[in-house]
Every structure is written in structure tokens, then in C-alpha cells.
Amino acid sequence: MLSRRNPQLNKHGELIHLLSIEGLPKAVLLQILDTASTFMSVNEREVKKVPLLRGKSVFNLFFENSTRTRTTFEIAATRLSADVMNLDISRSSAAKGESLLDTIANLSAMHADMFVVRHSESGAPYLIARHCAPHVHVVNAGDGRHAHPTQALLDMYTIRHYKKDFSNLRVAIVGDIVHSRVARSDIHALTTLGAAEVRAVGPKTLVPGDLRSMGVRVCHDMAEGVRDADVIIMLRLQNERMSGAMLPSAGEFFKHYGLTEEKLALAHPEAIVMHPGPITRGVEIDSSVADGRQSVILPQVTFGIAVRMAVMSTLAGNEA
Amino acid sequence: MLSRRNPQLNKHGELIHLLSIEGLPKAVLLQILDTASTFMSVNEREVKKVPLLRGKSVFNLFFENSTRTRTTFEIAATRLSADVMNLDISRSSAAKGESLLDTIANLSAMHADMFVVRHSESGAPYLIARHCAPHVHVVNAGDGRHAHPTQALLDMYTIRHYKKDFSNLRVAIVGDIVHSRVARSDIHALTTLGAAEVRAVGPKTLVPGDLRSMGVRVCHDMAEGVRDADVIIMLRLQNERMSGAMLPSAGEFFKHYGLTEEKLALAHPEAIVMHPGPITRGVEIDSSVADGRQSVILPQVTFGIAVRMAVMSTLAGNEA
């Protein structure tokens, strides 16, 4: 049974789980971005460490493997002085037929404080948040096609860092929108933060028309999609998520939607280029653009650590 | 050459390795349970951390994979402030043909302080304890069919927590006794602590008659086995340890020996139900029992962390 209240917030409206950007108030998003700012300086210190989560046990539960994302959470938690446990779920009891909820109940009984969950099934982090002990916080590190809220928050941090204000921004999200939890979370965050226009750009098979119901402008033509854009978010072509003959080929995709200097020239001259990584050069994005003046792909990674520290310390400070 | 003295104790009778419950004096068992009580409060603090093993190097050597058990030792050592090294033994030199003792000698030379060993061969932790450097302590985390002493200690902690005194207790251990190192260690612990009656319950193929030589009452009938019991310890059906046609099927086993509410009703009304985990619902135990009023399966997990902290800190305090 789902409680009618947003399961991410306690009765004071404070964040206790981060499961999705959808449904979070603008004030909560801004508070995380502001907190992340303070952590940027920690990461530039000689001693990159604050004691905010000292003696807390953070469990990385990656039911779907992602070394990079797991590492960013491990670094963030470690710099907050937490004890981090990486569970190799694919080799654990979970794999031997134990149910997800029994695994969670067991780890909760070990006095876990936080679960960072990646799962191929949309909604798995909600299930966990609903059933874990009240003192445990859950962070969704990507669930199926549903949501990837920390990626969206670091994207918002990046945009705010370079563009200050959201209200006049035209943001183009380009590529495989339909399979992308990043796109979905970015759209919700941009809408909540008041971006002037959000465009979803790609072929009909990857950018269905019903995205318009999310308040998005759908563009099947790349030139139209990037023209005068202030921010271009390129997505990774997730071959492993695509079934059948949705695309002619990677080469064909690049020809139409890959971001080249020519296509980038159509955007605002100070437009920034973003990508959640890992990039596949020559498939979604040309090397000269990925490494170019307007690319903020590596700053995104840097901001990502601070944003995850902000999320974890915010959750740990709020009681269910 | 085996020394005549119990290799687990130093000349003062203090615990220096935990290899088996067999042969340990009652006072040593009780001391660990008492120490574990003090660690229960640490696990409920804001900062779940004490500096008892600070600067000590604890190596998890799991020659047989068990993510869950490894995690409990990692949490326990981390909360004692130790540095924990998880060796992926299956991919290491050991796998490339280096002998077990050469691996151990090498790790000892790195100034290891403690080895937590799981091995499919009975006796492997003894071999290691006999050959490692004198400053190194060994904890058996399960060896073959032989022993699982920390599980037995946490089981004893659980029983004492709910039942206070062992002397009037009837304890039924149900299932695959013959393959179970948990059962063997529990029987030794219960006998040492003076339980009134220990029953081994299961089919003839899994509960051989010669268990009687351990002072156990053998019951092939489930009703007889659980009648008036104060404690019921269900074991996991370890399919991977069973060869050939010992059992008709999981369904057949459940029908005769699976713990249902009906069968539980035969026990003492305040009987507690235990299980070392992971449970397989509908095979050894009915969901309604596993999640029911009398189940203490999750408290066992909680106590297990405190008990492992107690074992590690006790060993570290005693010199060979």
C-alpha cells in the first residue's frame, strides 16, 4: 500500500529518500544545489574529508553493474567519513533466490544507515524505501527506464553554475530519450526549476510524440532541436537497451543526430554541451566537440561528487 | 604436528583463535556473549564506531564465496575501526596454484593481524592457525561441514536474550543436520552451556542415528521433534551440498519438515523460531512463520554483528 504522501518526504516536507525528481518541490532541489556548493570546496582541500557521516554504514546495492556510478557514490560517502560497503549483489544470496525484500531486511538488521540502489527494474528503489527500517535512507542510483535523480541534480548544478538562472534557458536533450532515465529525470528537474523551454530531439523511434504531455517540445530534426539552445544535453546510445531494428546504424544516427561542430554552431554561441558519460566518440558526439571550448562534460563529473555528498548528508540529517 | 593444548587457547586459557566451539570452556563462551552485550549499544549509536582495532589489518579470506557472511565480518571489523581487506581469492595467486600456506605466509608478512577464513575444506582454518605468524589471529567463518562457530555464538546470544537461562531449555534443530556446520557448532555450544535437551529433527538420510553420540535426541518425526520445544532452529536446505537422491523433492521435504503454523503450534507457546539465513520461504519455513510473532530471524542478524565484534576484539586483546 502506497501512502498518499510523497514517500520521499517526511511530515515536515524534508527529504528522507531520493527516489525520483518527479514530485519534489523546487525548494528541495535548490537546497541540495546550495548544499553541494559548500562541498565543492571540501573536494579542493588538501584533506578531502568532513565528519558528517562518521560511523554511518552506507551500502552500495548495485543489482545492475555500473563501476563508474558506484565509484562516485563511494567517493562521496567516503569524503563524508561514512563506512562504505560494496555488495557484489550478483554473487550474493540475492542471486541464490533470496527475495529482494529479505535481502533488504537483513541488511537493515545490521544497522545500515543508507542504501544506494541501482536496479534494472523501474520502481525497485521505491519498493525498498517502503519496506526498509525507518532509520534507513534510500538513494536511487538509477532504476530501469524510470529515474536517475542524482544525475539530474548534477546536471542542474552544472547548468546553474554556467548559466545562473533557469528562467530564460532553452535546453535541448538529444538522442535516445525513450530509454533514458537521465532524460526523464532531467525533464522533471528542468520543469520544476522553471526552464523556458525543454526540447527532446531525436528520431521518432527514440522520441515519441507523447513526450509532449510532459511539457516538452519534440523535435525530430536536429537543426530545429539545437537552434539557439543555451544547453545541449547529449545522451548515450544505450545499445544494450535497444531491441530490434529501431535504428539503421550508429553511423546513420551520428549523421543525423551526432553533435558536430557544424550542428553546434546553430546553438547559442555560449551554449554549453553536456553528457552523462561514458561518451562514445563518433557515435553521439564528435571528439572536437567533446573536448572543445563549450564542453562541460568533465566539470559535470566534478560537480557530481559534491552533489552526491549533498544528497547523502541531507538525507542523513532528516528523520523519518 | 598438533600441540596437545587446544590450539584456540594460549597458556593462560585465553582465546587466541576461534576455530570451533568444540573444546571451548563454558567461561570463554559466556565471556564472548557478555562482551557482545556491550557492543549492542555501539550499533545503536549515532556514531557506530569504537577504536579498539584501530590500525589493525583484518583480511577476509573467503575461499568459498559468501557475500552475506563476509559483509557481517566487514561491518563488525569496520565498527571496531580496523582496516579491512577483502581478498578475491578466486582470482588471486591461490587460484594460480600457489599453496594455501604460501598465501598465508605472504599475507602474514604484510603484518596482517587477523584472518577471517571461509573454506570448503573442513579443517582449513586449523591448518592456517597452526602455520601463521604468532601475532596473527584466525576466525573460522565456516569450514566444510565442520564448524561455524560465530553463527553458533550468535545463536546462543539470541537464545540467552529471549530465554535467559539454558538449563531448562528444549532446543530442536530441524533439517539437513548431517551437512550443516551450523548444526554441529550449535550442538556443541548448547551442550557446553547446559541446555536440558537438544533434538536433531529430520529424515534418516539427513539426521543419522550416530548423532546420539553427541548427546542429542534424534527425531525422525517432526511432531515429536518440535513438541514442547522452547527454541526451534530451522536449517537451510543446502541443495548444493546434497548428492544424489537423498530427498524426494523440496515439496516433499516441506510437507514433512517445513515449519508451518500448524507444526509450530505443537511447540511451547512462547517458543522462538530461528534460522541462520538466507531463508527459502516455502521450503524450510512458511512465510507466515518466518514473519510471525515468534520469529527472531532478524534479531539474530543484529546480534550477529555485536557477537562478531566481541570475537574480534577478544582475540585482538589476547597474545599467543
Added chain:
Amino acid sequence: MLSRRNPQLNKHGELIHLLSIEGLPKAVLLQILDTASTFMSVNEREVKKVPLLRGKSVFNLFFENSTRTRTTFEIAATRLSADVMNLDISRSSAAKGESLLDTIANLSAMHADMFVVRHSESGAPYLIARHCAPHVHVVNAGDGRHAHPTQALLDMYTIRHYKKDFSNLRVAIVGDIVHSRVARSDIHALTTLGAAEVRAVGPKTLVPGDLRSMGVRVCHDMAEGVRDADVIIMLRLQNERMSGAMLPSAGEFFKHYGLTEEKLALAHPEAIVMHPGPITRGVEIDSSVADGRQSVILPQVTFGIAVRMAVMSTLAGNEA
């Protein structure tokens, strides 16, 4: 483009990366050995911990798997109080087709402080050192057949510990020299430190004549090679690196070049026997020699931790 200056040294001649022994001044090698001496005492303390790398993020990047070597670096970094991140590279984005340099750029953006790199390609650590952010230090933990500088440094530490002075020493390196990065780094270190004679001993297929250009005496006869030697360094037979029919068989190799008590008797009576490990008893070395009075194989392991602590703390103290 390669800078003309040794990429391992900053403009003050201080070590900022450890990539190879070749080209390092004698003073730099001696400074590391002296620093390692001071860390030997740390490893014998109750609390094996100094705060020199507190709040630093050290990444173990093992593109080629080696649990043992990775563990020695993890222990060394942990005892310096660093935060250590072990990346399972074989399962990461790198494996999904991301380029090595993109992986490195990403980790640098997370404010990494040090990369410990093992790679099957000779030169990979150079490539990384040349392209990573200026605040990041790189330690080569073995690249292809090229170099294994920390092994050479611990070998030099061991020799100095037992023999004090290099200038009168005859050192025999025995076995598969041609495939061995250990041999190559040892030869450079011994030459720089002024050993009287370095001999490369083995069959023609494994010890080619052009090694003479490195100032080495080539011996295809074992008796000639070990006669009057003060130090004998046995190498591991790396079957996985050998192609085709270079050797008749392991038995044949042992007969001619395996170190037995008989052959050891030809060396100086106080000669020490070394091996980088893991040893394969009965292939390169007889058990009675490996475990004998003259073997210093386990002390090498102990010194190795102190030497790696010295390398890491030295690098961390020097600015690019």
C-alpha cells in the same frame, strides 16, 4: 609529444610519478629506501597508521588482474590513512569501449590524488601520467614487459638490508629474463646503485645476448651464473607470457635452472635468495631452498609494504 625532461621528475628534480627505474638518479632511489626504513617501524606498531595521506583518494587501476600486488598497494595506502578505491576495471566503462584516456580524465575530475596502474601494455602508465591532471600522481604497478619499479625498489631495500653496500655485490637474476619487467627494473636499479656485477642467467630463448648492452653478464650455464654470487634473484616462470615451444617443459627447466641446495652451494655461503612471488615450488625453486636459511622471500614482502608507503608519501609531497 614527449617533454624532453624525464616525466617522472618536476623542475626541482623531485619525483612526481614512479613509472620506471630507468632514468632515475641514484639520489632519488636512495631517498625512497631511506624513507621506507622509517615506515618499517610503523608496520610493527600496535596502531599501524600514520596520517600522511589522510583525505587523499588513491585509485587502484588494475587493467591486468593481480590480487596480491593490488593488496600490497591497498595496505600501504590504508596505513598512510588514504581513502582507497579499487576499480574493477574489467567490468567498468573501460571494458565497454571507453578509451583509457577518457576513463582517466573522468577519475581525475573526481579529484583523484593518485593512480596505481597495472596494465598489460608497456607504456600505459606513461600515457596516463602525460594526460592526467597536474595534481595527480601515477605509480606504475607493472606494465607489460616494461617495468615494475616498486618491485625493484623493494628488491633493492632487501639487498641493502642484508648486504649494506652495493659496490662489491655480484647479483644473479635467474630465469625468464626476456619476459620479465621485474628483471628489467632490477637491472636498472642495480646498475644505478653501483652493483659490481649483474648476471642474467637462463636458456638462450629466455636470456638473449643483446641484454649485454644493458651492462649485464649473460650466462646460459647455471653453475657459471650462480658461482660466488652474493644475491640470487629467481624469477617466476610466466607460462601465460610464453608463446610456442620456447621451453621443453617445466621439468626440463627445473633440471637446468631451478634453484636447488646443490646449485645454491656454488654461491657465496652467505648469499641471499630472493623471488618476487608467487613462487612455484619445484619449478623455479626447490622447497628446501625457498624455506631455507638463505631465503629472504618473506622479508621481501614485509619490506614491500614499507617501500610502497615510501613511494606514495614521497609522490604526495612533491608538486608537479
